[in-house]
Amino acid sequence: MNAPPARHGRIVAGLVATLCVCWPVAVAADAAVCPGAAGITVEAESTALTERACDAAASALEMLQPCGLNVPPGLQISVVDALETPHTACLADYDCDLNRIRVLSPAALEPLAETGSAFSIIPQDVLFDSLVAHEMAHALLEEASAPEELPMLSHEFIAYSTQIASMPDIHRERFLATDAASVDGPTETLVNPFILMMAPDLFAAAAYRQLSPEKDLCSWVDRLLTGEEVFIEMLEF
Numbered sequence: 001m002n003a004p005p006a007r008h009g010r011i012v013a014g015l016v017a018t019l020c021v022c023w024p025v026a027v028a029a030d031a032a033v034c035p036g037a038a039g040i041t042v043e044a045e046s047t048a049l050t051e052r053a054c055d056a057a058a059s060a061l062e063m064l065q066p067c068g069l070n071v072p073p074g075l076q077i078s079v080v081d082a083l084e085t086p087h088t089a090c091l092a093d094y095d096c097d098l099n100r101i102r103v104l105s106p107a108a109l110e111p112l113a114e115t116g117s118a119f120s121i122i123p124q125d126v127l128f129d130s131l132v133a134h135e136m137a138h139a140l141l142e143e144a145s146a147p148e149e150l151p152m153l154s155h156e157f158i159a160y161s162t163q164i165a166s167m168p169d170i171h172r173e174r175f176l177a178t179d180a181a182s183v184d185g186p187t188e189t190l191v192n193p194f195i196l197m198m199a200p201d202l203f204a205a206a207a208y209r210q211l212s213p214e215k216d217l218c219s220w221v222d223r224l225l226t227g228e229e230v231f232i233e234m235l236e237f
């Protein structure tokens with residue numbers, strides 16, 4: 001049975017879990033429309049950070065638009081200092097109702113280096129870029145699947161695959177070489193809600209490895225959107 005997807009809710013990238021409700025502690029004041037990124041607006045505390053988020057969004061678009069995915073009109077990216085939740089460490093989320101991505105700033109990602117997650121070995125600015133790519137995938141999938149609802153695992157499979165694929169080669173290889181992201185044998189069984197919730201770094205590695213060696217992201221997007229490919233949802237969210 002397919003789990004309910006993220007429409008009318010939030011989709012979150014986290015180190016500890018992927019599902020949580022987050023509230024921004026600080027939303028920076030400077031806002032700008034990204035040049036060449038389909039009218040996306042970014043709010044950040046500095047021009048440099050705004051430009052970085054715009055660049056990351058544009059890079060994600062280069063990966064996703066060839067798959068027939070488009071930016072939901074009015075999409076906003078807010079770079080925040082904290083995303084708080086009682087139980088989990090949230091790094092970013094996409095709010096479907098507000099059509100808004102929130103992502104921790106690189107500086108706010110620094111304390112996560114001590115968590116032991118495979119993501120923690122990624123430099124904070126590179127991790128920031130990859131989180132923007134992850135949430136961009138969610139936003140564009142929401143737009144493409146409306147008014148239908150894409151299952152959660154389909155969402156996260158594409159989002160994490162996009163995130164890992166978006167990294168520069170040297171950082172992606174370091175990520176995949178960590179013990180936490182190492183996969184022995186078939187990866188298919190690791191794309192499940194339990195791994196997604198308890199070990200999102202392992203889930204991300206497994207999802208990305210399913211794209212390899214073809215790295216055919218668009219084929220996966222098409223098959224998941226049409227329902228030709230459906231992951232088994234073992235848990236209700």
Ligand SMILES: [Zn+2]
Pocket residue numbers: 011012013018134138155156159160
């Ligand atoms: Zn996600």
